[in-house]
Amino acid sequence: MSAALTTLAADSNVTIKGIGYIGYGLSAIGPGIGVGLIFGNGVQAMARQPEAAGMIRTNMFIGFALTEALALLGFIAPFVLNK
Numbered sequence: 001m002s003a004a005l006t007t008l009a010a011d012s013n014v015t016i017k018g019i020g021y022i023g024y025g026l027s028a029i030g031p032g033i034g035v036g037l038i039f040g041n042g043v044q045a046m047a048r049q050p051e052a053a054g055m056i057r058t059n060m061f062i063g064f065a066l067t068e069a070l071a072l073l074g075f076i077a078p079f080v081l082n083k
Contacts, residue, residue, distance in 0.1 A: 027074025034067040 042060035046053045 027077075028071045031067045031071035031074070034070075035064060038063045038067065 038060055042056055045056050049056075
């Protein structure tokens with residue numbers, strides 16, 4: 001009976017880790033949507049006001065870098081936290 005409980009506990013631990021990896025993989029959805037919004041709105045702003053294109057482009061790339069940092073953390077975290 002004890003061996004059966006040990007096997008069950010080991011299987012549930014694997015299941016919990018698997019669900020965690022799916023969660024880490026899904027962490028790229030939010031930054032992906034954010035990048036789309038940043039560039040879509042940036043292009044729209046440059047079309048409306050072409051004389052401010054340089055400043056808008058600079059702010060777009062800063063926003064892109066900050067948003068992509070979240071995606072990179074989501075991809076790196078499982079490897080760092082895996083023990």
